[in-house]
Amino acid sequence: MSATMKTQLNSTLRKLIPTNVKDVVKRSRLWLRYKSSCSNIYHCCVHKTASQWIQSLFFDSRIYRYSGLTVCPNGKVHRGGYETREANNAIDSDPFPEKTIAGSLHISFDNFLAIPKPKCYKAFFVMRDPRDIVVSYYFSAKYSHVLDPRISKEREILNSLSQIDGMVYTIESLNKFGLFTALESWIGTPIKDLNIKIFRFEDLTNPNNFAAFKQLFSHCDIVMPDKILSQFLKDYTFQRLTKGRPLGDEDRRSHLRKGVPGDWQNYFNEKIDQEFKKVTGDLVSRLGYEKSI
Numbered sequence: 001m002s003a004t005m006k007t008q009l010n011s012t013l014r015k016l017i018p019t020n021v022k023d024v025v026k027r028s029r030l031w032l033r034y035k036s037s038c039s040n041i042y043h044c045c046v047h048k049t050a051s052q053w054i055q056s057l058f059f060d061s062r063i064y065r066y067s068g069l070t071v072c073p074n075g076k077v078h079r080g081g082y083e084t085r086e087a088n089n090a091i092d093s094d095p096f097p098e099k100t101i102a103g104s105l106h107i108s109f110d111n112f113l114a115i116p117k118p119k120c121y122k123a124f125f126v127m128r129d130p131r132d133i134v135v136s137y138y139f140s141a142k143y144s145h146v147l148d149p150r151i152s153k154e155r156e157i158l159n160s161l162s163q164i165d166g167m168v169y170t171i172e173s174l175n176k177f178g179l180f181t182a183l184e185s186w187i188g189t190p191i192k193d194l195n196i197k198i199f200r201f202e203d204l205t206n207p208n209n210f211a212a213f214k215q216l217f218s219h220c221d222i223v224m225p226d227k228i229l230s231q232f233l234k235d236y237t238f239q240r241l242t243k244g245r246p247l248g249d250e251d252r253r254s255h256l257r258k259g260v261p262g263d264w265q266n267y268f269n270e271k272i273d274q275e276f277k278k279v280t281g282d283l284v285s286r287l288g289y290e291k292s293i
Contacts, residue, residue, distance in 0.1 A: 031061070035068035036221040039118035041101040044109075044186070046179050048136040049126040049201050051104040053236070058101050062232055066224040072100040108182040109189050121195055122220045125186045128201035129289040130280060131264035133179070138170040138267075167272045175279045184283055202261040209233060 043058070045051045057063070058071050095116040096102045105112065112123065142158040145151045154173060158166045174180060189196050197219045203212040213233060217224055224232065234240070268276070284290070 031065045032068055034066045034223040036223075038067075038069070038120055038122050038221050039098045040096055040121045041069060041220045042096075042105060042112065042115070042117075042121065042123035043101065043103050044105045044107055044112055044123055044125040046106055046128075046133070046182050047174075048133045048140065049128045050205055051106070051126070054126065054204070055103040057232075057236055058103055060232065060235075062224065062228060063101075063222065066228075067101075067220070067222040069099055069101050069222075071103050072096050073103050106182075108178070109185040123193075123196045124216060124219060125189065125196065125198050126201055126204065127183070127186065127198050127287060129261065129264065130180060130183060130283060130287065131268060131276065131289070132201075132261060133183075134167060134170055134174065134272075134276065135264045135267050137174060138167055141170070142166065163267070164269060164271055167267060168275045171272070171275050171279050180280050180283060184286070187286055205261075207237065 043051075043054060045054075055071070055073070064070060095118075098118055109125075138158070141151055141154045145155075147155070157169060161169055186198060190198060197216075199212060199216055203209060204216070206212070210230060210233060213229065214226075217229070
């Protein structure tokens with residue numbers, strides 16, 4: 001199957017997800033084992049923090065079975081089918097339906113506050129080393145991301161640049177898009193709102209991610225037995241989703257490119273590092289990612 005055909009197939013599958021979810025929920029009502037105390041759960045993030053992967057986990061019928069919550073896909077926020085608004089300006093003033101998990105909200109903390117919420121809710125934000133975000137976004141925009149007007153323009157530009165200049169361009173583009181500002185806005189938010197908890201991309205995507213998801217589900221009052229949770233996570237491992245490709249084995253044209261943290265060290269040179277620091281300042285250390293080039 002060609003890359004174009006795969007892209008078209010993935011796009012078609014995404015359009016079918018809401019219908020599939022309704023079918024899954026209808027079939028699984030007899031399986032319901034626990035009802036979460038949360039009226040809504042909000043999955044907040046920025047781009048390249050495994051948002052599609054995490055959303056696919058929440059679409060799994062086992063989540064409904066042990067929470068009673070269905071998924072409201074990110075299409076509610078991405079009204080045109082893709083996100084055209086800057087990351088720190090993605091305001092949505094309409095409430096989400098109750099008893100749903102609001103999936104993959106690419107949003108800053110201030111704009112998350114603007115969303116009307118029920119009394120009983122939980123939210124979590126997925127943090128990632130911004131240097132890895134740059135590298136992941138570069139390869140995604142250049143090769144694997146489904147094309148929309150913004151990505152099409154960026155792909156054309158990246159194909160005209162060397163890899164080093166392309167990484168520099170990506171840093172500038174993400175900064176203009178507001179990604180680094182949105183990422184920074186979530187620092188310290190659990191102190192401001194006890195309903196919010198921050199989880200690291202690196203912990204959630206680690207092969208030994210049982211403890212991280214145990215904490216995440218506990219925070220969201222999703223009560224899944226340990227044995228089922230263990231199998232649940234095995235069903236979504238990098239190797240299984242890539243049909244046997246080992247973690248760390250790079251495929252630049254795959255949306256699941258490599259799957260390991262710290263990959264920025266393989267691509268950042270002095271020029272890229274200087275541009276990154278000029279744009280982001282001390283963001284890396286403020287986020288708790290101390291290691292430098």
